[in-house]
Amino acid sequence: MATEPSDLxxxxxxxxxxxxxxxxxxxxxxxxxxxxxxxxxxxxxxxxLEFTQDCQCSGDVERYFGALAQDWTMEHYTVDELFGxxxxxxxxxxxxxxxxxxxxxxxxxxADFLRMRDGKVVEFFEFYDTAKAIAAAS
Numbered sequence: 001m002a003t004e005p006s007d008l009x010x011x012x013x014x015x016x017x018x019x020x021x022x023x024x025x026x027x028x029x030x031x032x033x034x035x036x037x038x039x040x041x042x043x044x045x046x047x048x049l050e051f052t053q054d055c056q057c058s059g060d061v062e063r064y065f066g067a068l069a070q071d072w073t074m075e076h077y078t079v080d081e082l083f084g085x086x087x088x089x090x091x092x093x094x095x096x097x098x099x100x101x102x103x104x105x106x107x108x109x110x111a112d113f114l115r116m117r118d119g120k121v122v123e124f125f126e127f128y129d130t131a132k133a134i135a136a137a138s
Contacts, residue, residue: 007116008084015079015091023074023097026065033058034120043130048137061124071137072097075105089114095128097136104136 014028033039038054039061045053051067054060075096082091091114096107108129115123 006084007087007119008082008089010119011084011089011091011114011121012079012082015077015082019077019079023069023072023077026062026069029065029121030058030062032121033061033124034117034122037061037121037124039064039124040126042125042127043133046130046134048134049130071101072099075107077110084116087116089116097133099136102136102138106132106136108132 010032014025014032017025017028035058036056037058038056040054041049041052041064043049043052045051051064051071055064075098077093077095079091079093081093082089084090091110091112093110094108095110096105098105106129111127113123113125113127114121
């Protein structure tokens with residue numbers, strides 16, 4: 001009898017696809033998002049990173065990923081640690097991107113905090129060096 005993958009396994013697969021596709025596999029993430037997901041970024045829509053404004057639904061997250069792909073090229077998205085407890089999943093890693101307009105590169109530690117419900121991401125909050133990201137976009 002086959003068992004459903006755990007929340008942690010589904011998230012691990014999405015991160016691996018995100019890294020392997022260099023940020024082009026947004027579909028893995030969109031399938032994991034609840035229709036009413038709250039998706040937040042530490043940048044919070046800062047100048048040069050306007051796409052990072054708070055998302056209140058999966059449609060907003062799709063817009064976020066589209067704008068990210070339009071403005072940035074991923075070099076890598078490396079998961080160093082991924083762990084979960086109860087309805088929480090935490091990813092610790094690092095990433096590097098190049099801004100397509102400026103040609104500037106950002107390499108920064110990254111932390112994501114997720115909350116799951118019924119196999120879907122209902123909350124996502126990402127932390128990274130926003131000063132470096134803003135400088136690379138400017």
